[in-house]
Amino acid sequence: MSQSMEQALQEAKAVAKNMRKNILVMTNRAKGGHPGGCLSATDILAVLYKCYMRVDPKNPRWPGRDYFFLSKGHAVPAHYAVLIETGFLSKDELKDFREIEGRLPAYPSCEITPGIDMSSGSLGQGLSVANGTALAAKLNGTDQRAYVMLGDGELHEGQVWEAMMTAAHFKLNNVCAIVDYNKLQLDGSLDEVKTLGDLRAKWDSFGWHTIEIDGHDYEQIYNAFAEAIAFKDGPTAIIAHTIKGKGVSFMEDEVGWHAAAPSDEQLQIALKELS
Amino acid sequence: MMIAPREAYGKALVELGKENKDVVVLDADVAKASMTILFKEVFPERFFDLGIAESDIIGTGAGFAVAGKIPFVNAYANFLLGNGWDQIRISVCYANKNVKIIGHNIGASSGKDGPTHLPLEDIALTRAFPGMTVIEPVDGIEIKKAVKALAQHVGPAYMRVGRLPIPVVTKEDDEFIIGKANTIRSGSDVTIIACGVMVSKALAAAEALSGEGINAEVINMHTIKPLDKEAILKSVEKTGAVVTAEEHTVIGGLGGAVAEFLACTKPLPMKIVGSQDRFGVCGSYEEIHQVLGLTSEKIIEAAKDVIKAKK
Numbered sequence: 358m359s360q361s362m363e364q365a366l367q368e369a370k371a372v373a374k375n376m377r378k379n380i381l382v383m384t385n386r387a388k389g390g391h392p393g394g395c396l397s398a399t400d401i402l403a404v405l406y407k408c409y410m411r412v413d414p415k416n417p418r419w420p421g422r423d424y425f426f427l428s429k430g431h432a433v434p435a436h437y438a439v440l441i442e443t444g445f446l447s448k449d450e451l452k453d454f455r456e457i458e459g460r461l462p463a464y465p466s467c468e469i470t471p472g473i474d475m476s477s478g479s480l481g482q483g484l485s486v487a488n489g490t491a492l493a494a495k496l497n498g499t500d501q502r503a504y505v506m507l508g509d510g511e512l513h514e515g516q517v518w519e520a521m522m523t524a525a526h527f528k529l530n531n532v533c534a535i536v537d538y539n540k541l542q543l544d545g546s547l548d549e550v551k552t553l554g555d556l557r558a559k560w561d562s563f564g565w566h567t568i569e570i571d572g573h574d575y576e577q578i579y580n581a582f583a584e585a586i587a588f589k590d591g592p593t594a595i596i597a598h599t600i601k602g603k604g605v606s607f608m609e610d611e612v613g614w615h616a617a618a619p620s621d622e623q624l625q626i627a628l629k630e631l632s
Numbered sequence: 633m634m635i636a637p638r639e640a641y642g643k644a645l646v647e648l649g650k651e652n653k654d655v656v657v658l659d660a661d662v663a664k665a666s667m668t669i670l671f672k673e674v675f676p677e678r679f680f681d682l683g684i685a686e687s688d689i690i691g692t693g694a695g696f697a698v699a700g701k702i703p704f705v706n707a708y709a710n711f712l713l714g715n716g717w718d719q720i721r722i723s724v725c726y727a728n729k730n731v732k733i734i735g736h737n738i739g740a741s742s743g744k745d746g747p748t749h750l751p752l753e754d755i756a757l758t759r760a761f762p763g764m765t766v767i768e769p770v771d772g773i774e775i776k777k778a779v780k781a782l783a784q785h786v787g788p789a790y791m792r793v794g795r796l797p798i799p800v801v802t803k804e805d806d807e808f809i810i811g812k813a814n815t816i817r818s819g820s821d822v823t824i825i826a827c828g829v830m831v832s833k834a835l836a837a838a839e840a841l842s843g844e845g846i847n848a849e850v851i852n853m854h855t856i857k858p859l860d861k862e863a864i865l866k867s868v869e870k871t872g873a874v875v876t877a878e879e880h881t882v883i884g885g886l887g888g889a890v891a892e893f894l895a896c897t898k899p900l901p902m903k904i905v906g907s908q909d910r911f912g913v914c915g916s917y918e919e920i921h922q923v924l925g926l927t928s929e930k931i932i933e934a935a936k937d938v939i940k941a942k943k
Contacts, residue, residue, distance in 0.1 A: 412778065420700060424698065424699075428790065436915050466726070466727075467698075467728075468726075468727065474698050475694065475695075475698060475727055476722055476723070476726045476727040477721065477722065477723075478722060479718050479721070479722045481687075482687075482691050482718075482719055482722060482723050483691075483694065484691075485687070485688045485689075485690070485691025485692045485694070485719070485723070486691050486692070486694050486695040486698065486723055487695060488688075488691075488692050488695055489691065489692040489693060489694060489695015489696040489697070489703070490695040490696070490698050490699045491695070491697065492680060492692070492695070492696065493656075493696050493698075493699030493700070493701050494699065496656070496677065496701070497699075503695075507939050514686040515687070516685075516688055516691065516719070518691075519682075519683075519685035519687060519688035520685075520688050520691065522683070522685070522688075523682055523683075523685070525690055526683075527680075558655060632827070
């Protein structure tokens with residue numbers, strides 16, 4: 358590991374620690390939200406934003422920016438948390454999550470929140486949007502990249518597979534899809550509800566360059582994004598094996614934490630674990 | 633003179649492409665039917681065929697808009713609205729993206745293709761979205777102006793484009809402003825508000841009515857949303873009775889929009905001419921219109937009824 362990479366990853370880890378705390382504070386205060394799928398995505402978002410995303414918090418709509426789309430919109434507290442760490446939002450705004458005032462609605466809104474480029478909350482739509490921005494970047498001759506994070510349960514949506522074909526057909530090597538593969542959805546495990554089968558083979562056969570990683574291993578996350586950038590023949594999918602509720606002992610791998618807010622007492626225990 | 637709306641649309645896109653390099657055109661494997669192929673021939677680098685994937689094409693269009701392009705997204709209206717409705721709702725309208733959604737083969741205009749291919753519900757489906765502009769140009773001349781206006785308008789918009797030739801009722805120098813209705817015949821006894829091909833039928837009805845001493849005013853309501861309420865009020869204050877006519881179901885379309893407005897603002901005798909809560913049939917364009925009741929005779933009948941209902 359190079360020294361600069363090591364330093365970057367240390368910073369990302371610190372960011373992730375703050376993000377986890379803020380995700381828990383937000384969902385506790387709002388008495389709602391989806392902490393499980395936020396915590397599974399946290400490490401990936403921390404590395405992506407700290408090491409790769411070319412964005413400007415002072416000018417969120419800077420035309421030369423990289424794009425990130427949270428297609429699994431219910432995990433938006435994780436996105437808010439990383440936007441706080443990168444200066445798009447202020448920590449004072451945590452209290453506004455799911456409230457009528459403020460800039461942190463329950464699901465992403467590009468009309469309300471700086472740093473968010475597309476509203477979501479209906480699953481399945483983000484990859485198509487990422488493809489559109491990637492095609493526009495190609496048309497403009499820029500090296501902008503489009504990242505999109507998909508939930509694993511979200512892959513049940515047919516539009517995702519339409520969009521997978523589109524990205525492969527147009528050889529969109531500036532598109533990188535990340536699957537937050539935590540293996541749990543609202544009604545139970547994916548294998549109980551509707552199995553994804555051989556997920557890697559599915560992406561491979563759709564013409565994507567597919568990388569499988571441990572979505573909580575910083576070096577693997579870092580290297581996967583680097584490999585996606587280096588791969589020139591088409592789009593890259595990072596299948597990130599993750600743990601729902603990662604980082605909080607009583608939330609890990611528990612389906613009940615898909616959509617449940619921690620109580621005040623649970624919050625204190627969780628914050629202690631994360632300190 | 634008759635012009636197929638789609639042909640006028642394809643040519644208008646080419647003209648627009650020359651003037652505005654931010655315009656991109658997306659199609660879902662119907663480029664030869666939608667006539668976007670004309671744009672493809674001139675600007676292949678700005679044309680994207682996404683195959684038979686109407687949900688994906690809406691989302692991809694929204695992505696182009698995020699990046700500052702002006703996407704015109706094309707497919708048959710029934711499939712585009714049917715499969716793409718949730719994507720239009722979230723990725724386009726809720727996100728307030730500058731996407732131009734073009735529904736083709738509207739109404740009965742694909743003729744013998746039959747019920748599955750006859751979109752009679754698309755105005756209702758698009759009109760319900762907050763922030764959506766809904767347009768149905770009256771003829772091949774107006775479509776050119778509508779395409780230009782759409783490119784200048786910032787925000788989500790839906791436009792209906794028909795397949796088979798329809799009569800031309802406007803002139804090159806007639807004005808077209810989104811949201812501003814055009815009164816194309818003055819009258820004092822009844823107001824006929826129509827859109828698309830039904831405007832020509834409304835004019836024929838007005839002509840027939842004038843032979844019976846009835847003066848009908850005819851309004852080309854090319855923009856169904858936002859509705860030109862001022863023009864409606866101005867006309868009905870004079871006539872006191874209104875008939876609407878559209879190549880669409882009577883549920884939630886132009887008639888619905890006018891009724892919602894007048895019922896709450898100035899209740900008066902009103903009839904809605906349109907398809908009566910049913911699917912289409914296979915047949916020629918005119919045969920289907922006969923079956924669905926989209927005729928001048930129905931407009932005449934309705935006009936006489938509402939005049940009779942006036943105090």
